[in-house]
Amino acid sequence: MRLLIKHTTRYDYSAPVPYGVQQIRLSPKPTRGQVVRDWKITVEGGQQQVVFDDHHRNHVILFSFEPEVTQLVVRAEGIVEMSDTAGVVGVHQGLAPLWLFQKPTEHTRAGKGCRELVRMVEGDSDLEKLHDLSTRVHGAIAYETGKSEIAWSAEDALAAGHGVCQDHAHVFIACARAMGLPARYVSGYLRMDGQDEQSATHAWAEAHVDGLGWVGFDVSNAISPDTRYVRVATGLDYTEAAPIVGHRYGLAEERMDVSLRVTQQQ
Amino acid sequence: MSRLRPMETPSAASLVPENRAKRLILVHFMGAKAAKPRGFILWSENSIARAVTQRKHQIMDMFDEMHGHDGAVRRPYKTFDGWLSQEDAGRLRAKQREAEDLFRLTGITFNVYGRSEAEERLIPFDIIPRIIDGREWQRLERGIEQRVRAINAFLHDIYHRQEILRAGRVPREMIANNEAFLPQMIGVMPPGGIYTHITGIDLVRTGPDEFFVLEDNARTPSGVSYMLENRETMLRMFPELFSKTRVRPVSDYPRNLRRSLAASAPEGCDGTPTVAVLTPGIFNSAYYEHAFLADKMGVELVEGHDLRVVEGRVAMRTTRGYRPIDVLYRRVDDDFLDPLNFNPESALGVPGIMDVYRAGGITIANAPGTGISDDKAIYSYMPEIVEFYTGERPILQNVPTWRCSEKESLDYVLANLSDLVVKEVHGSGGYGMLIGPAASKKELKEFERKLRARPSNYIAQPTLSLSTVPVFTKAGLAPRHVDLRPFVLMSKDGIQVTPGGLTRVAMKKGSLVVNSSQGGGTKDTWVLED
Amino acid sequence: MLGKTAGGLFWMARLLERSENTARMIETGQRIALTRAGSGADDWMSVLQAGAMSQGYVEKHGEVTADLAIDWMLRDPDNPASVLSVVGQARQNARLVRTALTHEAWEAVNSCWMMLQDAMARKVRDRDLPKVLALVRERSALVRGAIHGTMLRNEIYDFVRIGTFIERADNTARILDVKYYVLLPSAAAVGSRLDNVQWDTILRSVSAEGGYRMAIGPDVTPRGIAQFLILDKCMPRSLNFCCGKLRDNLRYLASDYDLRLPCHQVVDTMCRRFLSHDINAIFDYGLHEYVQEVLQNLSALSNQIEIDYRFYG
Structure with a gap:
């Protein structure tokens, strides 16, 4: 299956920005079951500075703001060829040691809420337990947009009882790590059935299971990723896998608009 | 005209009572590495045997580097002593004052944090040099070189394959649970493979051939400007001394530093690399040193707000526009280096500099993430680290340290609690520390309980009897405790240990605190030609 | 050269010049006061105005007296334009551009600051005023000389x-x-x-x-x-x-x-x-x-x- 992706992020500033930089992680990762046929990233109002692969093997582009811009538009588009792997990403690659993925981060520290979830988890194998965990996290946090905050930790989301895909992923990761399993955050694209326009980019989680390697879990949709899921960036939590992070000077306020189209060819 | 007597307390006998007080603790000093937990730690194999040896030393009188127990002058100091005995005390006092005026005029001061600029303070300078003979130095030099080589290899390994963890020579938790491990450095190959361009190794001495490494400084070691200015001052005031004694020069340090930094420029850098020094600014306690080094190297002294990412490089704002930098000698801690990648609140750094670094566009010296090698918890594994990467026995010893997580060590520590210093592994600043010899019965009991409850949280060390060197006081010469920080440069062309270093001296009688913020002073350090 | 360094040099020089000018104005005011009867409040007011220091003075002290006006212009830390404040700022700028100055130039600035700090550590008595003002001029001249002779x-x-x-x-x-x-x-x-x-x-x-x-x-x-x-x-x-x-x-x-x-x-x-x-x-x-x-x-x-x-x- 071929997915045609057109992703535009537009930033409007209330005043000219004297200077700033943005790190962009918007290139789909080479992954089993995912072949990038064509991909292009452009930035209006910015200048490309450097490209490199980070410690999670994400392809990163650093842009700087052109002087005194009031609008910045980041466009990522291209074609990705997908085939089904039943959610299995496979063996761990790269130099980042697996133990790194067992360490809690600020967003994924297991507190009372996570530990309680973990205690209830059942299953004969790690894989079964992870599926059970996914179901329990799904049950504990209702998917509701517009009511959560980007800075929420796993415990914050559990306490609130609602959240978005980012919160589902964080809670799953915190719990998996509390169970002693390496886990990571994935940001990417999802083609929702029957619709080309997507409301936002998506996020899910992966856990490392002996024998299988990394396995994906989309808690929000209670399934493992299939051919509709395009992996873009991974990290210990949201902060490392976010599509765009920036740092800018000046006091201008920022407004962001995202438009995302994922269409299926053939 | 009064002549100087050799010592205020010339005989071994008179040293003994004072010596008890000295068996305190090394209280640790120098404020340059504020972020780092400090102190000293551990040891592993044969630690108990070594510790026993160590205890014997403590019972002996402390070691004075100039005078033997019989009052006789030791060999390296003979010529100096000959000169000193001919000197008039009044003239020396005048010279001492002159030296201080010189320092003040030059502006060699350090700022005290949180106070107004009027609080710039002078570090006391003592005119009696600390003298090390050529043979002693050779051994130190070999040991330091070996240690720095091992540290660099360790850093490369820990940020790549982590063979030392796979081999089980250093426990994984030591790295995994360590704040100083910087994941962003995983897989990054610094230009030339060099992580520790500049290292300072803190040494203490307890006997004729006994030097211990107290701490490694692989982040941004400071103090080298004092090493250079102290020598400059001595040369200005006592030129005749240097014609009598052959002292190895230190003055080429800035030139060597520049050469060493330039040799570590990124691949593909054409022509003469552009080097710059990054300072947190004029209110930083070590600003004088940053300006001094930039000046002596003939390079720009920049602050974060002078720099931007331009055309894929880090560039400085000049009167003619932005000019790219090849090698940045940064005196800003990792956490503040890049608000985009690290602490977003930092106003001292350059957003995106890590990205340029990871793309190979600039050399950062020292490399980010070197803190994992000089961390308190890692210190105890340095003997293993040296052996693992060099295949040799360590030439320099660590201060013996018992890791209470190991049962045998714990038993020993519990049995000898009143003789030991016990510290929290991740603690800093002397909190949660037990000083056995100074503790009450109640405190000992209390600590014993803590140790049994969480042994892995603690390490223990013997109290060391630090060597002394005389200082010049109103009453004549008086022995005071010293330590030594030699400075080491590393590039792909090799390792250079500057012959000398910074000798810090506790100016108060009996004190072991050589910390400049607590009244510690400095001395010129002489390494004699063979 | 760094843009910041150019700015530091520019301001160092401006501030040194300013400190000397202020000292000269105090000297003039003092001279007028000595050569005529009356309080001389108007004259001191115009001296304060010429140095753009009258507003801060009035806010702090209200009425103008010779004593307070001199102290305000010479050494009051609340007055950012007092001779002592200005020399302190000049020295901070000199520290900022330390690498662009010769050793002599830096030492001249630094010793100027140190000596003036000493001389003005306490309120300057009337009879010491000429000496202190002369010191300001002398030290400025030394700085100028060091810059002129070595840079x-x-x-x-x-x-x-x-x-x-x-x-x-x-x-x-x-x-x-x-x-x-x-x-x-x-x-x-x-x-x-x-x-x-x-x-x-x-x-x-x-x-x-x-x-x-x-x-x-x-x-x-x-x-x-x-x-x-x-x-x-x-x-x-x-x-x-x-x-x-x-x-x-x-x-x-x-x-x-x-x-x-x-x-x-x-x-x-x-x-x-x-x-x-x-x-x-x-x-x-x-x-x-x-x-x-x-x-x-x-x-x-x-x-x-x-x-x-x-x-x-």
Whole structure:
């Protein structure tokens, strides 16, 4: 299956920005079951500075703001060829040691809420337990947009009882790590059935299971990723896998608009 | 005209009572590495045997580097002593004052944090040099070189394959649970493979051939400007001394530093690399040193707000526009280096500099993430680290340290609690520390309980009897405790240990605190030609 | 050179020049006070005004007395323009640009600061005042000498000179701005003793009484003073002299960098507009308006230099 992706992020500033930089992680990762046929990233109002692969093997582009811009538009588009792997990403690659993925981060520290979830988890194998965990996290946090905050930790989301895909992923990761399993955050694209326009980019989680390697879990949709899921960036939590992070000077306020189209060819 | 007597307390006998007080603790000093937990730690194999040896030393009188127990002058100091005995005390006092005026005029001061600029303070300078003979130095030099080589290899390994963890020579938790491990450095190959361009190794001495490494400084070691200015001052005031004694020069340090930094420029850098020094600014306690080094190297002294990412490089704002930098000698801690990648609140750094670094566009010296090698918890594994990467026995010893997580060590520590210093592994600043010899019965009991409850949280060390060197006081010469920080440069062309270093001296009688913020002073350090 | 360094040099020089000018004004005020009866509150007020320090003074002390005015201008830490504050800031700038200065130049600045700090650690007694003021002048002269004698004549020196002459021109213009009315024909017509004292004040404020006699002659007239302070080509504190030096040093930079920038246009225009007339034309135009415009132009030039040579961004 071929997915045609057109992703535009537009930033409007209330005043000219004297200077700033943005790190962009918007290139789909080479992954089993995912072949990038064509991909292009452009930035209006910015200048490309450097490209490199980070410690999670994400392809990163650093842009700087052109002087005194009031609008910045980041466009990522291209074609990705997908085939089904039943959610299995496979063996761990790269130099980042697996133990790194067992360490809690600020967003994924297991507190009372996570530990309680973990205690209830059942299953004969790690894989079964992870599926059970996914179901329990799904049950504990209702998917509701517009009511959560980007800075929420796993415990914050559990306490609130609602959240978005980012919160589902964080809670799953915190719990998996509390169970002693390496886990990571994935940001990417999802083609929702029957619709080309997507409301936002998506996020899910992966856990490392002996024998299988990394396995994906989309808690929000209670399934493992299939051919509709395009992996873009991974990290210990949201902060490392976010599509765009920036740092800018000046006091201008920022407004962001995202438009995302994922269409299926053939 | 009064002549100087050799010592205020010339005989071994008179040293003994004072010596008890000295068996305190090394209280640790120098404020340059504020972020780092400090102190000293551990040891592993044969630690108990070594510790026993160590205890014997403590019972002996402390070691004075100039005078033997019989009052006789030791060999390296003979010529100096000959000169000193001919000197008039009044003239020396005048010279001492002159030296201080010189320092003040030059502006060699350090700022005290949180106070107004009027609080710039002078570090006391003592005119009696600390003298090390050529043979002693050779051994130190070999040991330091070996240690720095091992540290660099360790850093490369820990940020790549982590063979030392796979081999089980250093426990994984030591790295995994360590704040100083910087994941962003995983897989990054610094230009030339060099992580520790500049290292300072803190040494203490307890006997004729006994030097211990107290701490490694692989982040941004400071103090080298004092090493250079102290020598400059001595040369200005006592030129005749240097014609009598052959002292190895230190003055080429800035030139060597520049050469060493330039040799570590990124691949593909054409022509003469552009080097710059990054300072947190004029209110930083070590600003004088940053300006001094930039000046002596003939390079720009920049602050974060002078720099931007331009055309894929880090560039400085000049009167003619932005000019790219090849090698940045940064005196800003990792956490503040890049608000985009690290602490977003930092106003001292350059957003995106890590990205340029990871793309190979600039050399950062020292490399980010070197803190994992000089961390308190890692210190105890340095003997293993040296052996693992060099295949040799360590030439320099660590201060013996018992890791209470190991049962045998714990038993020993519990049995000898009143003789030991016990510290929290991740603690800093002397909190949660037990000083056995100074503790009450109640405190000992209390600590014993803590140790049994969480042994892995603690390490223990013997109290060391630090060597002394005389200082010049109103009453004549008086022995005071010293330590030594030699400075080491590393590039792909090799390792250079500057012959000398910074000798810090506790100016108060009996004190072991050589910390400049607590009244510690400095001395010129002489390494004699063979 | 870093833009920040250029800015640091410029400000170091401006502030050093300012401290010396302030000391000279205190000296003048003191002299007037000694040569006449009464409290001299008005005279001290105009001295404070010439140094742009009157507002802060009034806020802190209210009524003007010689004692408090001197302390305010000399050493009060609450006054950012006091001699001691200004020298402290000059030294901070010198630290910032330490790598651009010679050892001697830095030590001269540093020792200037240290000695003045010592001398002004406590309130300065009347009888010590001349000595302390002399120290300020001496130490400034030493700094100037060290810079003059040891620094290369390159961009570093140019920025130091530019800072010096902007500040000096600004100072002379401000003295004229505060005292212009005593130079007006209407005031001259009165010809009272009071006016003679005022004229003397103006000349002394810029250390020009001797120079005036040499250049103009023994008769002190308002027009002569204006001519001397505005247009004289030899008087090192005249507007004409200072602006000429500004133009020269900016030209050195332009030729050094092989780059003409907007500030060069600003300085050329300024010289042409304000210094190519004779003194009668200036009086016809209106001395007050003229001085006001010169001050505005100096400020605009300073801003343009800051932008062109990237002091801050």
